[in-house]
Amino acid sequence: MKKFFERLYLGILLVFMYAPIVTLIVLSFNSSKSRARWGGFTFKWYLQLFSDEAVASAMINTLSIAVLATIISTIIGTFTCIAMIGLSPKLRSLIMGVTNIPMINADIVTGISLMLLFRFLHISTGFNTILLAHITFNIPFVMLSVIPRIKNMNFYVYEAALDLGATPVYAFVKTLLPDLVPGIVSGALMAFTMSLDDFIITYFTKGSGFETLSTLIYNEVKRGIQPEIYALSAIIFVVVLVLLMVVYRSPSSKSKEK
Amino acid sequence: MKLFKDKKTSGLMSSPYIAWAVIFILVPLGMVLYYGLTDNAGSFTFQNVARIAEPGYMKALLRSIELSLISTLICFILAYPLGLILSSMKLQRDTFLVTLFILPMWMNFLLRTLTWMTLLEGKGVINTVLTFLHLPTINIINTPGAIILGMVYNFLPFMILPIYNALSRIDENVINAARDLGAGQLQTFLRIILPLSLPGIISGITMVFIPALTTFAISTMLGGSKILLIGNIIEQQFTQVYDWHLGSGLSIVLMIFILINMIIENLADKEGGTF
Amino acid sequence: MKKRLLSVVLAVAMTAGLLIGCGSSSSAGSNGKLYVYNWGEYIDEDVIRQFEEETGIKVIYDMFETNEIMYAKLAQDTSAYDVVCPSDYMIQKLRENDMIQPLNFDNIPNVKNIGQQYFETSKSFDPENKYSIPYCWGTVGILYNKTMVDDVVDSWNILWDEKYSGQILMQDSVRDAYMVALIKNGYSQNTKNASEIEKATADLIAQKPLVQAYVIDQVRDKMIGEEAALGVIYSGEAIYTARENPDLEYVVPKEGTNVWIDSWVITKGSKNVENAEKWIDFMCRGDIALKNFEYITYSTPNTEAQKNIEDEDIKNSKVAFPDLSTMKVEAYQYLGEDGDKLYADEWMKVKSAN
Numbered sequence: 001m002k003k004f005f006e007r008l009y010l011g012i013l014l015v016f017m018y019a020p021i022v023t024l025i026v027l028s029f030n031s032s033k034s035r036a037r038w039g040g041f042t043f044k045w046y047l048q049l050f051s052d053e054a055v056a057s058a059m060i061n062t063l064s065i066a067v068l069a070t071i072i073s074t075i076i077g078t079f080t081c082i083a084m085i086g087l088s089p090k091l092r093s094l095i096m097g098v099t100n101i102p103m104i105n106a107d108i109v110t111g112i113s114l115m116l117l118f119r120f121l122h123i124s125t126g127f128n129t130i131l132l133a134h135i136t137f138n139i140p141f142v143m144l145s146v147i148p149r150i151k152n153m154n155f156y157v158y159e160a161a162l163d164l165g166a167t168p169v170y171a172f173v174k175t176l177l178p179d180l181v182p183g184i185v186s187g188a189l190m191a192f193t194m195s196l197d198d199f200i201i202t203y204f205t206k207g208s209g210f211e212t213l214s215t216l217i218y219n220e221v222k223r224g225i226q227p228e229i230y231a232l233s234a235i236i237f238v239v240v241l242v243l244l245m246v247v248y249r250s251p252s253s254k255s256k257e258k
Numbered sequence: 259m260k261l262f263k264d265k266k267t268s269g270l271m272s273s274p275y276i277a278w279a280v281i282f283i284l285v286p287l288g289m290v291l292y293y294g295l296t297d298n299a300g301s302f303t304f305q306n307v308a309r310i311a312e313p314g315y316m317k318a319l320l321r322s323i324e325l326s327l328i329s330t331l332i333c334f335i336l337a338y339p340l341g342l343i344l345s346s347m348k349l350q351r352d353t354f355l356v357t358l359f360i361l362p363m364w365m366n367f368l369l370r371t372l373t374w375m376t377l378l379e380g381k382g383v384i385n386t387v388l389t390f391l392h393l394p395t396i397n398i399i400n401t402p403g404a405i406i407l408g409m410v411y412n413f414l415p416f417m418i419l420p421i422y423n424a425l426s427r428i429d430e431n432v433i434n435a436a437r438d439l440g441a442g443q444l445q446t447f448l449r450i451i452l453p454l455s456l457p458g459i460i461s462g463i464t465m466v467f468i469p470a471l472t473t474f475a476i477s478t479m480l481g482g483s484k485i486l487l488i489g490n491i492i493e494q495q496f497t498q499v500y501d502w503h504l505g506s507g508l509s510i511v512l513m514i515f516i517l518i519n520m521i522i523e524n525l526a527d528k529e530g531g532t533f
Numbered sequence: 534m535k536k537r538l539l540s541v542v543l544a545v546a547m548t549a550g551l552l553i554g555c556g557s558s559s560s561a562g563s564n565g566k567l568y569v570y571n572w573g574e575y576i577d578e579d580v581i582r583q584f585e586e587e588t589g590i591k592v593i594y595d596m597f598e599t600n601e602i603m604y605a606k607l608a609q610d611t612s613a614y615d616v617v618c619p620s621d622y623m624i625q626k627l628r629e630n631d632m633i634q635p636l637n638f639d640n641i642p643n644v645k646n647i648g649q650q651y652f653e654t655s656k657s658f659d660p661e662n663k664y665s666i667p668y669c670w671g672t673v674g675i676l677y678n679k680t681m682v683d684d685v686v687d688s689w690n691i692l693w694d695e696k697y698s699g700q701i702l703m704q705d706s707v708r709d710a711y712m713v714a715l716i717k718n719g720y721s722q723n724t725k726n727a728s729e730i731e732k733a734t735a736d737l738i739a740q741k742p743l744v745q746a747y748v749i750d751q752v753r754d755k756m757i758g759e760e761a762a763l764g765v766i767y768s769g770e771a772i773y774t775a776r777e778n779p780d781l782e783y784v785v786p787k788e789g790t791n792v793w794i795d796s797w798v799i800t801k802g803s804k805n806v807e808n809a810e811k812w813i814d815f816m817c818r819g820d821i822a823l824k825n826f827e828y829i830t831y832s833t834p835n836t837e838a839q840k841n842i843e844d845e846d847i848k849n850s851k852v853a854f855p856d857l858s859t860m861k862v863e864a865y866q867y868l869g870e871d872g873d874k875l876y877a878d879e880w881m882k883v884k885s886a887n
Contacts, residue, residue, distance in 0.1 A: 117286040
């Protein structure tokens with residue numbers, strides 16, 4: 001009985017999370033522009049979407065910013081975490097305090113503060129400013145997931161390696177880095193997700209003629225929703241879902257490896 | 259540990275990031291403070307911050323607090339049982355289920371909100387279905403209810419994840435020990451599970467409350483620009499009214515709220531980083 | 534689990550990159566760029582493409598929703614855009630704040646197509662006709678759905694009729710919203726009298742519960758989709774909306790209304806002045822103005838285009854080309870910094886009211 005209610009609860013929440021998305025997907029095939037009427041099945045919104053250069057460039061912008069911001073913030077974040085090992089605890093907690101700010105602070109304040117900075121420095125807004133902003137709010141996610149790993153690192157193996165004649169860099173890569181990898185990966189993943197999903201900070205730091213997916217959708221919504229946007233969300237959702245399925249349904253040997 | 263790096267090299271290696279943090283975190287916040295505490299002529303004033311007391315702004319702030327508290331509460335009520343259920347399923351597939359619940363995070367935030375616009379509109383999907391079934395239609399678009407719904411839908415994964423993480427980390431032996439010592443189910447829950455999951459709960463609450471408190475996109479899209487939140491007002495100072503001083507002044511008010519939140523979180527979770 | 538998540542994410546990124554890679558064609562202009570900032574839904578996109586093909590200039594085209602949004606963007610950095618299309622009072626504000634530059638009419642020969650009377654009107658905000666060239670003009674009125682409204686629609690007062698609670702769309706733009714409330718009370722739409730403005734604020738707050746939403750460009754789609762019965766809208770949308778939904782009718786209330794001109798101006802900080810001149814010249818060309826008019830249906834001041842409109846109904850339409858001498862109309866004036874601030878503060882009161 002308890003099991004049944006548990007399942008029911010899971011089911012209801014899943015419906016709450018996914019029913020809206022499914023509705024959008026259905027609407028993306030509706031040939032009538034109206035949401036209230038089914039005008040027959042069509043692919044035309046998908047065709048229109050693919051011939052829409054604005055959407056294409058927004059997509060490229062979004063992905064390139066997310067990928068670059070993730071890579072750069074992961075490198076800076078990890079590097080700094082390692083460097084911080086040798087710092088005094090006081091300095092370390094000071095750095096962490098500052099690092100926490102963009103995570104805790106409201107996006108709107110972060111966005112505005114960066115906009116004021118770029119304006120003050122006369123940096124014209126566009127790709128570069130969005131990238132700088134994204135790196136800034138991504139580094140904390142990386143650092144916060146790497147630091148717990150550093151706390152648990154085993155330095156004796158590293159010291160042993162040094163005693164046995166390894167160079168510090170070689171010893172580090174061979175003994176300590178493997179311990180850090182899971183932290184780095186999950187930090188990078190968080191950073192990538194946050195970057196893809198961000199709207200507010202991008203909105204305040206973007207310049208003329210430069211749109212990411214978020215800002216493009218926001219503009220579209222204000223002008224009235226076009227069915228191409230349904231097609232777009234359907235594609236994004238299906239791609240994410242299918243890939244997830246593929247990974248999980250792959251031969252069970254893979255899951256045992258863990 | 260001392261053998262690893264001496265202080266000098268450590269300092270040298272962390273200096274690029276320290277410089278970064280100063281330029282892109284501290285200086286910008288300093289600029290918000292500067293704009294917020296000066297007027298057009300550049301002389302010091304407390305006026306911009308004090309204007310939060312004006313009825314219009316105060317109302318927006320109180321409404322933001324109200325709607326975000328309600329949303330946070332609903333998120334918690336929905337997420338906690340879910341976290342319990344998911345963490346009790348010690349199956350291989352629980353990770354898949356968990357991922358399923360946070361998957362919508364990978365869809366764009368605005369797409370998630372847009373979905374509800376489509377569903378809730380007067381002649382939207384839900385009302386079309388209701389009319390077809392000869393049921394009364396609902397009119398919650400452009401009301402606070404729609405905004406709460408949008409907040410809950412958008413931020414629920416941020417509540418689920420930390421709560422689930424905290425719950426699944428609880429050592430089963432502790433629970434078994436409590437049982438062996440004669441604790442009932444309720445007692446075990448109240449005295450063991452709940453306190454141990456507290457860091458996750460607090461982390462979840464902050465992760466939902468702050469974005470909900472400061473959002474402007476959700477209220478614009480689902481509130482028909484009829485319901486102004488504090489985020490809308492600040493946004494408009496920058497994008498429409500062009501009063502950066504007032505916008506920054508009101509941002510300082512928000513920062514005070516965030517600071518209080520930060521202190522509460524730090525008190526409850528000294529470990530840092532529940533992710 | 535984390536490893537898997539990462540592989541998912543990477544795969545998504547790559548697939549999406551591939552999908553998009555095929556779709557985008559780079560059409561970087563050989564003759565430089567041009568940053569254009571115009572109202573939403575205010576051009577036939579083919580016209581932009583045609584301009585790019587004919588001139589080899591790459592157009593970066595952004596849209597704004599209100600004059601105020603446009604101003605806030607330009608005030609940050611006037612070099613963000615080269616050519617902008619604001620309305621009358623905003624042109625005055627831009628001019629007074631030294632954010633736009635005088636035009637070189639020698640480089641814009643097609644300006645001869647623009648009717649002289651429109652330059653006369655423009656003198657109210659551009660006294661020497663040095664800064665701006667008219668693009669479109671029109672009035673503000675009420676669009677209503679004949680099947681949903683039984684009363685005669687001839688007054689702004691209908692927007693306060695409780696019968697239509699939840700069925701009314703108001704403009705989410707300071708000046709337009711206040712114009713309605715001020716004129717309804719018999720005041721000037723350019724008043725700086727605080728008590729008159731406060732009266733308008735009180736009226737707008739009283740109206741708020743009846744308003745379905747404050748929107749701008751969405752009025753059009755929402756009216757076509759019959760989401761609302763009455764909406765405040767620009768005259769240029771009247772032909773388009775009637776075409777899409779024959780039940781919709783546009784009315785200019787008897788109390789009077791606002792008449793506006795949107796004109797092209799070149800920003801002070803423009804880095805592509807020559808291209809901007811080419812753009813304005815192109816927009817003044819008879820065939821282009823006609824093409825544009827047929828798509829956006831906003832009244833064109835281009836006499837060449839007016840002559841060549843094929844559809845006689847539209848050519849003689851009182852909606853597309855109203856006879857202003859029969860209506861009580863006035864244009865917005867820039868009210869100065871204090872005036873702007875007064876309206877902005879009062880508007881905030883309306884928007885944050887319950």
